Amino acid sequence: MSKTIREIVTDAQETLGDVPGAGVQTYSDDRMFRDCIRAFNLFHKKYPWDQFISWSLVELDGISGKITEDTFQHLRDFEDILSVFPENRNFEIPVLDRRRNPNSLRGTSALFWTSLPTIDPDYQWRRLQIIPPSTRGKIVVCWRHYPREFSKDGRQNPWDWDDVMDLDDDMLVHAVAWMTLSNDDINAGAAQDQQTLADDRFQEITMNLARRKLTPASTGGGVPYNWYPTSPNP
Numbered sequence: 001m002s003k004t005i006r007e008i009v010t011d012a013q014e015t016l017g018d019v020p021g022a023g024v025q026t027y028s029d030d031r032m033f034r035d036c037i038r039a040f041n042l043f044h045k046k047y048p049w050d051q052f053i054s055w056s057l058v059e060l061d062g063i064s065g066k067i068t069e070d071t072f073q074h075l076r077d078f079e080d081i082l083s084v085f086p087e088n089r090n091f092e093i094p095v096l097d098r099r100r101n102p103n104s105l106r107g108t109s110a111l112f113w114t115s116l117p118t119i120d121p122d123y124q125w126r127r128l129q130i131i132p133p134s135t136r137g138k139i140v141v142c143w144r145h146y147p148r149e150f151s152k153d154g155r156q157n158p159w160d161w162d163d164v165m166d167l168d169d170d171m172l173v174h175a176v177a178w179m180t181l182s183n184d185d186i187n188a189g190a191a192q193d194q195q196t197l198a199d200d201r202f203q204e205i206t207m208n209l210a211r212r213k214l215t216p217a218s219t220g221g222g223v224p225y226n227w228y229p230t231s232p233n234p
Contacts, residue, residue, distance in 0.1 A: 003169040005036050006161040011169070012036070012176040015194070027180050033161070039175035039198075040165050044146070047206055048082060051166050054145045057087065057138055062108070065133035066116070070125035071141070073149045076156075078127060080144040084113045087138040096131050105132040110139060124152045168205055174198035 003011075009032045016027060044052065054074075058067040075081070084093045086109075096102060096112035105111055112131040116123045130139065147166070149157045165172060175198040181191035 001169050002164050002166045003172075004162050004164050005033060005159060008036050008165065008169060008172050008176060009033060011173045012180065015173060015177045016180065032176060032180055033159075035176050035179040036165070036172065037159055038179055039172050040167060042175065043167055043171060043202060044144075046202065048144060049167070050209075052144050052146075053082075054143055056141045056143065058141060059138045060110075060130055060135050062134060062136040065130040065135060066122055067126050067128060067139075072125050072127045072143070074145040074147070075125075075127060075143060076146040076150070078115045080146075081127065081141060082144060083142045084110075084128070084130075085140040085142075086110055087140060093130075093139070102131045106134070107132055108134055108136045110135045113139075124150060124154055168201060171198055171201040171205065174201060 009029065012032060012035075013027065056071050058069060058071055060066070061068050085091070086093065093110045093113050096114040100112070102112070102114075110130050114129050114131065116127055116129045128141065146156075147163070148159060151157075174194050178191055178194035178198055181187045181194060
């Protein structure tokens with residue numbers, strides 16, 4: 001169940017009230033508000049949650065390897081770009097490695113993808129560069145979006161108390177309590193307990209997600225049932 005930041009912090013404050021020794025401590029709303037955002041950021045990065053996955057069909061300019069539209073206003077980090085595909089193909093385009101010289105690659109079909117340099121004026125909202133730069137057509141980008149929008153200078157639109165955090169509320173409540181207690185020497189053991197509860201809840205959720213039926217391979221929807229012998233190596 002998803003809750004607002006206000007609801008998550010209130011539940012975490014109730015949890016802290018049940019922790020031995022916490023009653024003599026004062027945890028301000030402002031501090032726990034920041035802890036709630038940190039807790040969300042931690043678990044948002046920890047797993048590719050389906051509710052935060054976007055699939056974007058974007059066009060290439062055919063000259064510089066850039067996409068033609070400002071697409072990634074909700075992209076936090078380059079690592080949140082998970083995969084890139086040609087428009088009508090089911091096979092990923094690989095990432096460019098530093099053992100290849102991109103200037104030596106020619107053609108109009110996408111061979112690799114990489115990040116725009118941070119000094120590029122289009123970096124924040126376009127982020128990708130396709131190699132070779134003369135690639136034409138469209139690509140499909142699978143990426144993890146962040147709930148808050150970013151400006152072109154990289155500044156994040158701030159969270160508000162009434163904003164909903166679309167992750168499991170029990171996991172976030174324990175994580176907020178853990179982060180709040182982590183600076184409290186009196187309750188070092190309690191902080192560890194809350195961290196364990198948050199991690200246990202994360203493991204439970206991701207294990208349940210892993211039990212869902214998935215396609216075994218990108219080339220088909222089932223397990224192959226025809227097998228053929230191969231020739232031995234000479």
